[in-house]
Amino acid sequence: MVDTAGGTDPVALAQILLEAGARILQLRLKEAGSRDFLVAAREIVALCGARGAILIVNDRADIAKLAGADGVHVGQDDLPLTDARAIVGADSIVGVSTHSVEQARAAVAGGADYIGFGAIYSGGLKNVANAQGLGRLRAVRAAVSLPIVAIGGITEETMPEALAAGADAAAIITDVVRAADIPAKVRALLAITARSAA
Numbered sequence: 001m002v003d004t005a006g007g008t009d010p011v012a013l014a015q016i017l018l019e020a021g022a023r024i025l026q027l028r029l030k031e032a033g034s035r036d037f038l039v040a041a042r043e044i045v046a047l048c049g050a051r052g053a054i055l056i057v058n059d060r061a062d063i064a065k066l067a068g069a070d071g072v073h074v075g076q077d078d079l080p081l082t083d084a085r086a087i088v089g090a091d092s093i094v095g096v097s098t099h100s101v102e103q104a105r106a107a108v109a110g111g112a113d114y115i116g117f118g119a120i121y122s123g124g125l126k127n128v129a130n131a132q133g134l135g136r137l138r139a140v141r142a143a144v145s146l147p148i149v150a151i152g153g154i155t156e157e158t159m160p161e162a163l164a165a166g167a168d169a170a171a172i173i174t175d176v177v178r179a180a181d182i183p184a185k186v187r188a189l190l191a192i193t194a195r196s197a198a
Contacts, residue, residue, distance in 0.1 A: 008177060014044045017176075018051050020186035026073055026171060028058035041067035056095065061087035071095065073116065076103065081110040097151065099132060101143045108144050115144065116171060119152020120162055134165040141166025156188055163196040 008016075014025055027044055029037050041057055045067050048055045056071045057064035061084040064072040071093025074084045085094050096107040097116040107115045117140050122131045131152065141148060150167035155175040162170055172189065179185035 010040045011043045011047070013177070013182075014047055016182050017186055018047055018053055020183035021190050022053065022186055023051075024054045024056070024169070026056045026058055027069070028173070030059075034060075034063070037063050038066055041069060045069055054093070056093060064088050064092070071113070073097070081107065081112055085111060095149070098140070100136075101139055104140045104144045104146075104148075108146055112146060114147040114149060114168075115140075116149045116151045117167070118150055118154075120150050121153030121158060134161060137162065137165045137167060156185065156192070159189060159192050160196065163192070169193065 010027065010029060014027075017025060025044065025048065027041055029040065032040070037060060041055070041063050045055050047053075048070075054070045056073050057067065057069045058073050059075065059078050061072045061074070061079055063069075065088050069092075072084050072088050073095040074081060075097040076099070078084070079087075081094060081096055085092075088094065093113045094111070095114045095116060096103075096110070096112045097118075098104040098107055099117070104115050104117065117132065117137055119131050120133065120137060137148070137150060147168040148166060150162040150170045153174075154162055154170045154172050159170050159172070170189075176182060176185050176189070
C-alpha cells in the first residue's frame with residue numbers, strides 16, 4: 001500500500017514497490033489536499049501502466065476517475081458503494097472495508113468486487129486497540145465468496161496465518177514502509193503469497 005506514513009514521497013515509494021515486484025497498489029493519502037492527491041495518483045497510474053500493475057485509490061472515487069486508476073476502495077464512512085461505482089464506472093474495481101459478517105454480506109449485495117476485512121491485529125498504522133482477530137476473518141470467509149483482503153496490523157510474520165484463515169491477500173503499510181530494506185520486504189511478502197497459493 002502506498003502511504004506517506006514512512007515519510008517517503010508516495011510516487012517514489014510506488015516506484016520502489018513496483019520495482020520490487022508488487023502488482024497491486026493502493027494509494028492512501030489521508031493528509032493530502034485534492035490537488036496533490038490527484039497529481040500523485042496520475043504519476044502512479046503511469047508507473048503502474050508501464051509495469052502492468054493495478055492502482056486502487058483509497059477513499060476518493062473522484063481522484064480515481066480523474067487519474068484513470070483501476071478502481072477505488074471505500075470505507076464504511078466514505079461514499080456508499082453504489083455512488084462510488086457510479087463515479088468510477090461499471091468496469092472499474094470497487095472494494096469496501098468491512099468489520100463484520102453483516103457488512104461483508106452488504107458489500108456483496110451492493111456489487112463490491114472485493115472486501116477488506118479487519119483490523120485483524122491490534123496496533124498498526126491506526127493503532128487499533130480492539131482487533132477483529134482470525135476467528136472473525138474465518139467467519140467472514142465462510143459467509144462470502146468475494147476475494148478478501150485482510151487489513152490492519154499485518155506483518156511478514158503474521159501474514160501466513162491471515163492467509164490460512166481465509167484472506168486472499170493482505171494490505172500492509174507499516175511493516176513495509178518502516179522496513180530497513182523495502183524491496184527485500186516486498187519480495188518476502190510476495191514469496192509468502194506465492195507459497196499460500198501453491
